Amino acid sequence: MNPYIEGMQALAPELVLTALALIVLVADLLTKGKDSRRMGYLTLAGLAVVGGMLALRLGEPSQTYFGMVIVDSFGTFFKLFTVAAVAVVCVFILSDKNERKNGIGEYYFLLLGASVGIFFMVSTNHLLLLVLGLELLSLASYALAGFHKGQRKSAEAAMKYVVFGGLSAGIMVYGISLLYGMTGTLDLAEMATLAGDSIPTGLVPQLYLSAMPVGVAMVMILAGFAYKMSVVPFHFWTPDVYEGSPTPVTTFLAVASKAAGVAALLRFVGALFPVDGVDEIIMWYGDRFGMLIAVLAAVTMTLGNLSALRQQSLKRMLAYSSIAHAGYILIGVATRTSEGFDAAMYYMTAYYFMNLGAFGVLLYFESALGSDRIEDMRGFGWKSPLISIAMVAFLVSLTGLPPTIGFYGKYLLFKVGVAEGLGWLVIVAALNSVVSLFYYFSVAKSLFLKESNDERPALSQPLFAGLLTAIGVLTIFFGLFPDSIQELVEMCSLLGS
Amino acid sequence: MANLLFYLMGLGAVIGSLLVVTSKNPITSVLSLLGTFFCLATIYLLAGFQFLAAAQILVYGGAIMVLFLFVVMLLNLGHPEEGSGLEFMNKRRMPFAFAASAMLIVLTFAGVLGQGSAPGAVELAHMATIGDLAGLMFGSFLLPFEAASILLMGAAVAVIVLAKRERTQAVER
Numbered sequence: 001m002n003p004y005i006e007g008m009q010a011l012a013p014e015l016v017l018t019a020l021a022l023i024v025l026v027a028d029l030l031t032k033g034k035d036s037r038r039m040g041y042l043t044l045a046g047l048a049v050v051g052g053m054l055a056l057r058l059g060e061p062s063q064t065y066f067g068m069v070i071v072d073s074f075g076t077f078f079k080l081f082t083v084a085a086v087a088v089v090c091v092f093i094l095s096d097k098n099e100r101k102n103g104i105g106e107y108y109f110l111l112l113g114a115s116v117g118i119f120f121m122v123s124t125n126h127l128l129l130l131v132l133g134l135e136l137l138s139l140a141s142y143a144l145a146g147f148h149k150g151q152r153k154s155a156e157a158a159m160k161y162v163v164f165g166g167l168s169a170g171i172m173v174y175g176i177s178l179l180y181g182m183t184g185t186l187d188l189a190e191m192a193t194l195a196g197d198s199i200p201t202g203l204v205p206q207l208y209l210s211a212m213p214v215g216v217a218m219v220m221i222l223a224g225f226a227y228k229m230s231v232v233p234f235h236f237w238t239p240d241v242y243e244g245s246p247t248p249v250t251t252f253l254a255v256a257s258k259a260a261g262v263a264a265l266l267r268f269v270g271a272l273f274p275v276d277g278v279d280e281i282i283m284w285y286g287d288r289f290g291m292l293i294a295v296l297a298a299v300t301m302t303l304g305n306l307s308a309l310r311q312q313s314l315k316r317m318l319a320y321s322s323i324a325h326a327g328y329i330l331i332g333v334a335t336r337t338s339e340g341f342d343a344a345m346y347y348m349t350a351y352y353f354m355n356l357g358a359f360g361v362l363l364y365f366e367s368a369l370g371s372d373r374i375e376d377m378r379g380f381g382w383k384s385p386l387i388s389i390a391m392v393a394f395l396v397s398l399t400g401l402p403p404t405i406g407f408y409g410k411y412l413l414f415k416v417g418v419a420e421g422l423g424w425l426v427i428v429a430a431l432n433s434v435v436s437l438f439y440y441f442s443v444a445k446s447l448f449l450k451e452s453n454d455e456r457p458a459l460s461q462p463l464f465a466g467l468l469t470a471i472g473v474l475t476i477f478f479g480l481f482p483d484s485i486q487e488l489v490e491m492c493s494l495l496g497s
Numbered sequence: 498m499a500n501l502l503f504y505l506m507g508l509g510a511v512i513g514s515l516l517v518v519t520s521k522n523p524i525t526s527v528l529s530l531l532g533t534f535f536c537l538a539t540i541y542l543l544a545g546f547q548f549l550a551a552a553q554i555l556v557y558g559g560a561i562m563v564l565f566l567f568v569v570m571l572l573n574l575g576h577p578e579e580g581s582g583l584e585f586m587n588k589r590r591m592p593f594a595f596a597a598s599a600m601l602i603v604l605t606f607a608g609v610l611g612q613g614s615a616p617g618a619v620e621l622a623h624m625a626t627i628g629d630l631a632g633l634m635f636g637s638f639l640l641p642f643e644a645a646s647i648l649l650m651g652a653a654v655a656v657i658v659l660a661k662r663e664r665t666q667a668v669e670r
Contacts, residue, residue: 007640018647025654058547066640106658113651120644136651143655158659171601231509 007065013053013079014119020046021112028105036104040094044087051083051123055282059491068187069099075123075343075493078263081352082118085256086111087299088356088467092248096465097191097367107147108309111252114140118256120199122263125188125271129449131169134224137260139166141253145245162229164237172224178217178287178489182206188271190282192278207281218289226267228261229326232300239307242319247366250315251359254322257350262329266341269293273422275336286336294334298428301327305435313373314362320356321398324436327352328429331413335420338495343412345489346482350397357394361387364464364491374443379452387465388447395440397475400433404479423429504544510536525571527562534558548627 008015020043028039054076061073061190089111095101117136142165146158176186182193183202191203206214226234241252304324311317329351362372364387369376382386397406409435416492418425453489478485513533517526538553634642 004639065635068640102530103658103661106654109654110651110658113647113654126641128638129644132641132648136644136648139648139652139655144659148618149659173603189560212607217608220604254569 006108007069010063010065011069013050013057014116014415015045016053017050017112017116017119018031021116024112025105025109027273028108030115031458039092039104039108040090042184043090043112044211047083047087047090048114051087053079054083058488063293068124068129070123070125073266073492074263077488078122078259079119080346081123081259082115082256083398084418085259085352085356086115086252088360088392089248089256089426091464092360092363095367096246096248096363099248103147107144109238110140110144110147114144114252115256118260119471120258122267125267127179127186127188133260134172135227137228137257138169139419141165141249142255144239144249144252146314147249148246149242151413152242153207154246155244156185156192157241160237160244161241168224168234171220171368172227175217175220175223179221179315182217183214188268192282204279207285211281211285211490214285215288217288219292220351221268222292225261226296227463229258229265229329230323231326232303233321233392235300235304236328238323239316240317242322243313243315247292247315247359247363249358250319251363254318254359255352255404258322258326258481259352262344265333266318266344266494268332269336273336274495276469289335290336293330294422294425297327297334298425299327300324300330301429301432305439307431307491308439309354309435312374313372314365314374314422314443316407317374317443318358318362321436322355324432325355325398327432328384328410328413329415331422331425331429333348334369334422334425335414337418338493340420341494342489343409343416345492346412346485347409348496349485349489350478353471353475354394354404354406357390357468358398360464360468360471361391361394365472366469374446376451377443378446381447384454384465386469391447391466392444393472393475394484395413397479399440402479403476404442405485406477406479408479454463499543503540506536506543507540509533511538524566527565527569530565531558531562535563546625547624548630549625 003460021047024039026044027042031038040418057071057076058073058080059075060071060073062074064070090108093104093107093464114137116142117133117138120129120133121137121366122133124133126249140160142162145161148154151160151384179191180186183206185191185202203214225231227237228236230420235263242253243289245253272294273289275283275286275290277283277286287434304320304322308317308320308324311320329344332340332342332347334340364384365377365380366372369380369386393404397468400406400410410429414426414429417429511535513529513536516529517533520526520529534553534557538558541553542614550553
């Protein structure tokens, strides 16, 4: 068959998603934005189609198309993750009372465009396509962060995001150009091989010549990933952008955008520095690289948790908490083993449930109270018990206590960390979990253990409350029965078992 | 001769880009940027990329620069007001910015000078023609090319979303 047609078939989910984005954009113009909800339903239907196409592909052997797109289960896992996250974000938009009604087509278009960027990011070993995907995601995110442009905070969020994003992307691309100059290829798989017909290409000969330039390039490239995952010291944008963006957009940034960074970093580390590397020097160098990631992990989780302690606003607190969780996920990356990567993927799944839930509850409070201050929520647990109990489940899971999915995720990460000789990091992470208990439970305390002096009644949003309750039930269900997700993660494992 | 020209143009590009960020007058910035683009185009030509050099002059030096000039002149940005809240060149923060930039430069030099060989810098057998470029663009790099088109469309929509004037909602402060 014609390789291009074959490639088009392999990229069908990406193509459908792009087409969906265009359809929503045009359909909104044609209906003149009369009924903004219709666009939301159209997007959800399209996402269901893409999700179905992806689900059918799980477990297929990995293949490369156009010499740069890898269609494998690992990529499909993160694509499904993105589709599921964007679908929930769409429901958030549909139930958001503050959402503006005009320009809703562009809202969904940008969300879907960002998802296309994520799709490219998670399914390539080619640095050029990685950068293009990252930029597509970033550009759409900048506009989404500033979507409520009448509001000062939203505009500020967009501006800060653009400056930080531009700087980090610049550093990353510069590092990539250095790496290209040294190895003569942008393909990570090619870079990692020992090959070298006449002229020595690849990382190994360069490392033998001199390790310093490779180190400089690696650190610079790491900056780009760190920015997307909001890892210290590239986290400065996170609290302000999360706070200023519309809450559905914050949810997207915290869940889907971060997962894209994690997936791309896993592919990068997995291709260049797996623990059983092709050559002695790669393994020696990989140890150093893994140690760098481990140190970043320790700093990130400590700084995120300590900053979260002081927050009055639930939205800002969740922003710092998402920084801390990036640190936990890095434990799995730092081990550079198949088990570590699986644990990171499992933790991402846990992160999906608990953060979508927590941000959903935040959105609910914002609609009901017009405020995201933890103090203003006191006594609210008795007014809307279902959502508040779900919130407690999310908080327990975020802390990492049983019987929730967050506990099992942390257990896996800690287990693999100890097994791979990162015991000190696991101790830091465990201490951090204790710290996080304080601020997560201040929210629960505020909800249930304090008297309310607010006369306003609870909002009645049966569909939204149902969704949040369902996510809450799943958070506990998968904590009690983790096997199904474990099996899924193992099937989609990057390094194979 | 070619080496001398390369260093001259490299120096020109560095000075030009320094002027872009340091000059107070936006028109000077725009014109320095034009100079930088010209130096870069010459470097491309020295490396054997005819088409890239021509495109650099035509697209960047021509079209985009004229656009920038028009925007600067139409918006009358000639004299920035004091205390407009947009003073990026804050005296207190200058040392930090300077330290960060210096670190980046040191890292760059360490990276470039410590490098033994550069397989990425392939000697071209002949001047690269449009045909060579098209072969790559629609051959092995077809997918990034198409991805870039999606990227540009997304960027266009993003810019319109941010720049469009609201008709129905009043701007709240």
